[in-house]
Amino acid sequence: MFKDIRDIREFKVSDGVSHVESKLYTGRKNDMNVLIKLLNFYSVKDDNDICLNKMYVINELYDNKNIIGIDELVMPIERARIYNDNIVCIYPYVPSYNFKNVINDNDVSVRDKINYLRQIGEILDKMDKVRRKGDISTFYLGDVHESNFIINKDTNRVNVVDMDSSKINFSNDNSSKYLYLCDSIYEVDKYKYREHFGVSVCMIDKNTDIFCYIMIILNYIFGIDMCSLDIKDYNICMEYLRDMGVSNNLVDILYRVYTNDDNINPYMLLDEFTYLKDKIDNNRSKLLRRVCYEGK
Numbered sequence: 001m002f003k004d005i006r007d008i009r010e011f012k013v014s015d016g017v018s019h020v021e022s023k024l025y026t027g028r029k030n031d032m033n034v035l036i037k038l039l040n041f042y043s044v045k046d047d048n049d050i051c052l053n054k055m056y057v058i059n060e061l062y063d064n065k066n067i068i069g070i071d072e073l074v075m076p077i078e079r080a081r082i083y084n085d086n087i088v089c090i091y092p093y094v095p096s097y098n099f100k101n102v103i104n105d106n107d108v109s110v111r112d113k114i115n116y117l118r119q120i121g122e123i124l125d126k127m128d129k130v131r132r133k134g135d136i137s138t139f140y141l142g143d144v145h146e147s148n149f150i151i152n153k154d155t156n157r158v159n160v161v162d163m164d165s166s167k168i169n170f171s172n173d174n175s176s177k178y179l180y181l182c183d184s185i186y187e188v189d190k191y192k193y194r195e196h197f198g199v200s201v202c203m204i205d206k207n208t209d210i211f212c213y214i215m216i217i218l219n220y221i222f223g224i225d226m227c228s229l230d231i232k233d234y235n236i237c238m239e240y241l242r243d244m245g246v247s248n249n250l251v252d253i254l255y256r257v258y259t260n261d262d263n264i265n266p267y268m269l270l271d272e273f274t275y276l277k278d279k280i281d282n283n284r285s286k287l288l289r290r291v292c293y294e295g296k
Contacts, residue, residue, distance in 0.1 A: 024036065026093055033092070034093050035094075038086045050174075053172045055080045057171045059079045062078060067136060074150075076090060078090055091163075097150065097153065098146075098150055099147070100146035111274050117217055118268075118270045120158055122267055123158065124267070127139055139166070141160060143212075145212060148161055173202065173203050174204070175201070176202065176212065179202040184227075185258075189260050190261075191203075191211075210257075211263055214257055218254070223281070235258070236291055238251050238254055247272060
């Protein structure tokens with residue numbers, strides 16, 4: 001496939017983790033283990049907008065990696081290549097567990113899961129600091145969901161993968177799982193949209209990254225798909241958290257996602273859930289009754 005990469009083998013993603021957009025391979029380049037990502041659905045010959053945007057993002061990430069300087073982001077090790085009409089991105093290979101599997105693993109403690117969730121928020125906070133420095137004013141993860149995070153086996157730290165789905169500098173807005181699945185955000189003015197080939201696409205910014213992050217947190221806390229709830233049912237869930245002893249400060253931050261106030265990163269307050277998760281789980285029937293009766 002590539003003369004400068006040897007020992008190329010197809011890479012299988014973890015069970016339960018969907019990855020339909022590309023083909024993945026591992027190999028060795030300059031004595032480094034690498035992950036090769038072929039974005040095989042997008043043809044350069046067709047001048048496809050998605051394809052060109054992915055290439056732009058990969059190149060901007062590589063060119064600005066020293067300015068970004070966030071170790072938890074798994075960044076491309078070179079600029080994008082073109083191979084058989086496909087965009088090719090080469091990342092360092094990170095031995096890891098996928099976060100989606102970890103957060104659903106009953107053998108992983110609540111304390112560890114909350115710690116990993118907090119680390120995701122810390123990464124978003126580091127990206128905010130990069131933006132405030134001014135060299136890169138636009139830099140967001142974009143497609144924030146469980147499968148795009150991994151637990152590094154060597155460091156036990158959360159890393160971010162699929163960085164070619166991020167938004168940087170003048171890139172377009174890539175598709176985002178939770179922004180696409182959640183109809184309720186259309187009712188909130190702070191989330192902006194643009195038309196793209198006749199389809200409304202949510203514009204990626206700090207509010208959308210934090211929105212998706214909060215959906216990840218609450219998916220775990222409640223054990224349900226929070227994006228499927230309408231705003232009234234979502235607010236019932238927030239009052240349930242208040243009744244279970246979650247602080248007003250944290251609940252008010254979680255409430256904000258469906259208001260026109262800017263979203264706030266709640267990562268510094270997540271330790272509360274370490275001690276309240278069992279109580280929340282044990283009283284789940286009360287929540288279900290509220291959603292069934294008050295939410296209708």
